[in-house]
Amino acid sequence: MLPDSPHSHNDLRARFAWQIPARFNIGIACADAHAAHSPRKPAIIDVNASEPQVLTFGDLASRSSALAAALDAHGLRRGDRIAIMLPQCFDAVIAHLAVYKLGAIAVPLATQFGPDAIAHRLSVSGARALIGYPTALARAQPFVGACETPPLSIVSGGAAPGAVRLDALIEKGRDEFAAAPTAPDDPAMMLFTSGTTGQPKGALHGHRVLLGHLPGIALSQDLMPRPGDRLWTPSDWAWAGGLLNALLPALHHGVPVIAARAPRFSPEWAVDVMARSGATNAFMPATALRLMQSMNARTLRDRLTLRVIGTAGEALGRQTLAAATEAFGVPVNEFYGQTECNAVLANCAALGIGRAGSMGLPVPGHEVAILRQDSSPADADEPGEIAVRAPDPVMFLNYWNEEAATRARFSGDWLMTGDQARRDADGYVHFIGRGDDLITSAGYRIGPGEIEDCLMAHEDIELAAVIGEPDPVRTQIVSAYVKLRAGAPPEAQTRKSIADFVKRRLSAHEYPRRITFVDHVPLTESGKVIRRHFRRD
16 A cells, blocks of 8 residues: 555655555455465464464465355354454464455454453344354353353364364365455454443444555554565454554565464563564564563564564653663554554654654554644644544444444544644654543643653563542642562662652653552553553542
């Protein structure tokens, strides 16, 4: 979707034009299109075992078609919702592409979800089938058993009572299955939002969502694809970050994707995965980069073959950007989006687009504005809400069965993100915070992300979450919940050190006036700090 050779950002925007065909199917674009001319090229490299296993584009195309045929034979039809609760593995990719080829709607579920989270998503989506490991099916069983029409259970990598085996379905299917002739706006996937309040909503996306992602992901990955590229992300493929910031765009470009999973993220594990797989490209959430920035830079550079890191999902911050760039010795490109409308702002070192502390410039093909409450454009450096002009190929179709909530996201022709930011004189957009995360203290509007980023640069801090807490004088005060590294000094001494550190690095009005030490700072599956865990309201 971008020109083959590098150009200036202004030139790219001026020359860019969307190329949305009348018929487009994600399953065909991510497998069959490559299998036709490069069937033996690696599509997925699974490094979960001691010896890497390879799934070629030829095998991915034939197995996903066979599974689509088998699902069709079981009575699943175009438009049906099919939940996929699998970790990074061959079967997860095969299942996704099979659902798209069938013309059904994939409902990705994170493997760490408990029974309540699973039940909510299956109930809202009205899923007719659930594909997962035996442990996932067991957690879903209380809901499935209570359904008047239970969804079909399909088990991968084992056996489960009453479930159909995925490998048996693939074996019985026909690999010449004719994919549904889907249009770009036909529904392809339902991604549940991880909002700060209320139950998650199902954001429905059409097949065009993949095309809409390509320019932003190409920029954040320094003009991917390049010869020899291999991409890895620790983000679960059940989330927009793993699925649409990494897996599907890479496959669309014919770039091999590395599959790896761990019970819990650790810097050492991530380095081992990237070293063993020969990863050249990575998508990493900011928290993952913060956890890795204390590692020995020489070790990272000696062991890894990275050429670029893309990051999104939460503000990176100046401190983390500087530390990660120094540690890895490669460009770290921050970009921005939401589940409903993703990858619309980006940095790209290859094009000279980059400013510390910013989320970049508007990606070619997307119109992004910073608007005041009256919908007028904000001045340079004036805070406002990030808005994206509709229609846009990357934008969601609607919230499933929630018309009022869908309408509430729009103001005229603009999708309102709810995120506060400012645009500097050169057009770079700087994140301030989500509307419900902003802290109002003594007349200042303070974004927690910048403070968390600063705290993570302190030598004694492993993780931190920042919220606003009520104060009779200041309205709110900055309150930090901090997990210390092993061997940190006594708490009283550390509190003063932390407060002074933020005063020096940021400003006096942003330092945390209340510091609470905790044993655990919870993260979402996509690596974001869960601030609401510490709120008392």
